[in-house]
Amino acid sequence: MHLLFLLPITTLVALVGARPASQSLTPTLSQVYETTDTIPLPNIGNLQVHDPNVVFWDDHYYLFKGGWHVPYFKAANMSGPWTQVGTVLDGESVIHQGNRSRPWAPTTVERNGTFYCYYTLSTHGSRNSAIGIATSTKLDGSPWKDHGAVIRTGEGNGSDVWPFTISNAIDASFIRDNATGKAYLNYGSYWHDIWQIPLTDDWLSIESPAKPDAVQLSFIPGQTFRPEEGSWMSYHDGYYYVWFSHGKCCSFDVRGFPVRGDEYNIRVGRSRTVRGPFVDRDGKLLLDGGGTIVYASNHGLVYAPGGLGVMPGNSSTPDILYYHYLNTSIGFTDEQAQLGYNYLKYDNGWPTVLDGIAIKSSAATISRLPGWWSLMILSGLWLCMLS
Numbered sequence: 001m002h003l004l005f006l007l008p009i010t011t012l013v014a015l016v017g018a019r020p021a022s023q024s025l026t027p028t029l030s031q032v033y034e035t036t037d038t039i040p041l042p043n044i045g046n047l048q049v050h051d052p053n054v055v056f057w058d059d060h061y062y063l064f065k066g067g068w069h070v071p072y073f074k075a076a077n078m079s080g081p082w083t084q085v086g087t088v089l090d091g092e093s094v095i096h097q098g099n100r101s102r103p104w105a106p107t108t109v110e111r112n113g114t115f116y117c118y119y120t121l122s123t124h125g126s127r128n129s130a131i132g133i134a135t136s137t138k139l140d141g142s143p144w145k146d147h148g149a150v151i152r153t154g155e156g157n158g159s160d161v162w163p164f165t166i167s168n169a170i171d172a173s174f175i176r177d178n179a180t181g182k183a184y185l186n187y188g189s190y191w192h193d194i195w196q197i198p199l200t201d202d203w204l205s206i207e208s209p210a211k212p213d214a215v216q217l218s219f220i221p222g223q224t225f226r227p228e229e230g231s232w233m234s235y236h237d238g239y240y241y242v243w244f245s246h247g248k249c250c251s252f253d254v255r256g257f258p259v260r261g262d263e264y265n266i267r268v269g270r271s272r273t274v275r276g277p278f279v280d281r282d283g284k285l286l287l288d289g290g291g292t293i294v295y296a297s298n299h300g301l302v303y304a305p306g307g308l309g310v311m312p313g314n315s316s317t318p319d320i321l322y323y324h325y326l327n328t329s330i331g332f333t334d335e336q337a338q339l340g341y342n343y344l345k346y347d348n349g350w351p352t353v354l355d356g357i358a359i360k361s362s363a364a365t366i367s368r369l370p371g372w373w374s375l376m377i378l379s380g381l382w383l384c385m386l387s
């Protein structure tokens, strides 16, 4: 999710006219920030993170992020406080590709007490990338076992096999077929967008390296610039959902700001089957550039949300959409990205974000009402009863 700005970004300069270079990166609110208040604010996660990945385990949230050797954190609440537990890798990755010390965009899943962390090795603007896998039975800071590459693109073993010849081995996500339990790896960005490959039963390799049985999940045809990346797949009530980030992710402080709306936002499509095809709310195929926006910049405060994941809910807690975003009053370096999250509700099977901390009752999912608002409703009821 770091591959960005393949195009020269001069749009902001064009918007604001000729200015000294030092000022050209400082837009005014109305020029690039989306000020809508129809999209709810995030619940604040109280952690600086890019491409967060959260696993709920043993009554705690464990958050993995791209960084030196893949750091991970622990908290009793999604809003923190977070404390670092350790790192997934205890040194460089065993894979000789990309930046071996500084993996990106991990995705961790659990099965029967074993944790599987898929991590990305790449460099900015390059398709010379790999997705590696490390496993552990403990989340206490002790070392994980690094099993090496699952897939590679650009160079290395297997990279000459289609679709590794045209795609980019970054941003792994994971899904199991709900009927069979079969596992799939989703990955990709920009170069032919997002793909899915069946995994072996031990989840450590792809099933058929010579003929991977790949399916393309999303694609923007007719364009050379195809800014879709960071896929996630979730399952809810009979539908599989492909989520992804669309637009420009980062480096706004260095490269400047795109036209309003071209920054990261979070999109989704759904299918009855894990392998697709996926369509958006308007019925447009994700393979035809489709994707319904679920979360985007808002309030002139939240900018370029993306790098998302969905944590499945249970009988008392709805699903949670978590992501990173830039707080326009904090700053625009990649390191300043913030953890945010919203609870989800489903309208006719389409996920939408809720405002505030949600409570799921047996009858309905409601979002938090401010105390004074409940008081007004109650006093309104009283007035009705008195009159």
Ligand SMILES: *[C@@H]1O[C@H](CO)[C@@H](O)[C@H](O)[C@H]1NC(C)=O
Pocket: 076, 077, 078, 079, 357
């Ligand atoms: C997290 O903390 C907030 C308040 O700080 C609280 O409203 C919320 O219920 C907590 N959530 C969980 C899952 O503990």
Ligand SMILES: *[C@@H]1O[C@H](CO)[C@@H](O)[C@H](O)[C@H]1NC(C)=O
Pocket: 099, 100, 101, 102
């Ligand atoms: C890997 O990335 C880190 C952090 O961005 C950087 O400090 C380091 O120099 C990079 N290493 C290589 C070999 O490029």
Ligand SMILES: *[C@@H]1O[C@H](CO)[C@@H](O)[C@H](O)[C@H]1NC(C)=O
Pocket: 112, 113
């Ligand atoms: C789960 O793990 C335990 C011990 O780690 C093992 O004995 C058991 O066979 C595993 N179950 C499955 C279904 O793999």
Ligand SMILES: *[C@@H]1O[C@H](CO)[C@@H](O)[C@H](O)[C@H]1NC(C)=O
Pocket: 157, 158, 209
């Ligand atoms: C290349 O990958 C294949 C299939 O995964 C594997 O059987 C083989 O051992 C690998 N070769 C090397 C040199 O790693």
Ligand SMILES: *[C@@H]1O[C@H](CO)[C@@H](O)[C@H](O)[C@H]1NC(C)=O
Pocket: 176, 177, 178, 179, 180, 181, 235
């Ligand atoms: C199917 O989905 C349900 C509900 O999310 C879950 O409890 C169950 O474990 C899933 N089954 C498999 C095989 O993934």
Ligand SMILES: *[C@@H]1O[C@H](CO)[C@@H](O)[C@H](O)[C@H]1NC(C)=O
Pocket: 056, 313, 314, 315, 316, 317
């Ligand atoms: C549902 O998940 C929340 C965390 O998201 C947890 O605190 C709660 O105990 C779980 N409830 C049930 C009934 O499993």
Ligand SMILES: *[C@@H]1O[C@H](CO)[C@@H](O)[C@H](O)[C@H]1NC(C)=O
Pocket: 041, 042, 044, 301, 302, 327, 328, 329, 330, 338
């Ligand atoms: C943005 O940052 C300001 C200043 O630190 C803080 O008061 C505000 O709560 C933050 N809002 C969000 C949505 O992060």
